[in-house]
Amino acid sequence: MTIEDVLKQKFGYDSFRPGQQETIHSLLKGRDTLSMMPTGTGKSLCYQLPAYLMDGVTVIVSPLLSLMQDQVDQLKAGGEKRVIALNSFLQYEEKTRALLHLQHYKFIFLSPEMLQVQPIIQAIQRLTISLFVVDEAHCISQWGYDFRPDYGLLGDVRRKLNEPLTLALTATADEKVREDIKRQLCLTDPKELVFSVNRPNISMKAERMEDPLQKQKKLVELVRFFKKPGIVYFSGRKAAEEAVMLLKLNGVKKAAFYHGGMEAGDRLLIQHQFLNGELDVVCATSAFGMGINKEDVRFVIHYHMPSQMEAYLQEIGRAGRDGHPSIAVIFYVHGDERLHEFIAQSELPSCDQIKQAATQHQSLDQVEPPLTDIQKRFLEHYTKQAVLEGKRAESYILQVREHLLAKKAEKRSQMKEWIDSDECRRAGYMRFFNEEPSGQQQCCDRCGIDLAVYKENDQGNKPVKNLDWRGRLNNLLPGL
């Protein structure tokens, strides 16, 4: 079977989208590949199609349970039964049974954490792996050093699996991050396919404000003005919740918040309502993002500055996947970056905590003030690392801490420089990704844009076709 046959038969397409063919060809030649393709251009086809032309199992490392679930559902909907997500959703018995019959699956999805569980990695080691995929590979660089250290161990996992053919997929990674991905995965001489990060249909605007009150007013004004649906990003959970109140008080009824502190069920509900067009606006933290594949998001507003350019681009990249004109607006007041500075510091153990942990020779539980889960894991991870490299744990960990904080500080200042800069916004971010800027219409506030293009055009006289879930629930149980 040729590639085109599989494309037609298994996926029902006649032609490839940009980047897919190149990625697949590279893999079929047996070459490790790092592919950076814009969001929403069908990254999953890049591993699903070659999987059908190869004999063994395809193992996919995915950062989120919900993302795995979506991919599994999608494959099953396409008629593929030999697919499983090995994660904590499985009951003990299901897991045991799955591990016994692993060789019968074609696609196995799991988290980097799962690959550190002995029985799991041992079962995977017994398989013939034709392709090892790291989806959302920028997580290696973004999370692998502190938040989710198991992302930093994927190179080791590859070695344990006898260095299978590997595909790393991402939508946003600058040159340093791409280097980091290749190094951490121990890819020698991979093919690197980098497609433009430019999204010409998204115009950009940054607004400097005097005080937070001005932000609130502007938020209400813009959300009411813009064509919907849209997403508003905040750096804190509470701010996101309060903004929903504010918007509702000001006539934006179909608004909801979303953040990591919510029950999984509530999160899923909001996500589905948004995807089904039952919500006009979601006010969210950075938790809202991966796996949100909605075509017609018309605007993305940043109420606070994100912590780095890559995060910003990923977040605005959720607008305009359908190619229609969309807009990204970022608010900035002096001092917005301080929150990220604080968060970065408090995520890691303090110097004093590191010293205590090194000198106590006892349980990490006795450190004062008590360590968070993430801090504890950080200490455990780098203590092991220090031993491996034959270095003294305390000074090694202190060094790592300084290095990571400096790296994050630089990312923050890049973000701030971009906001403060007088030049074309697009030119600014494309240079960040080593691309040549290209002039275009409706580019950014520096080049001049007509906001009316993004205006809600109907006058709010939309017939109510579908009641949202609250409406339906209210019909069933009035007065709830």
Added chain:
DNA sequence: CGCGGCTGTCTTACGACAGCCGCGGTGCTGTAAT
């Protein structure tokens, strides 16, 4: 660390402000006890 919001005080009015307190993101897994 620094901001926003609340409280209490001084004042002698339909308020002003000092000072204090609380708050601040991203997710996996496993295990124990019901």
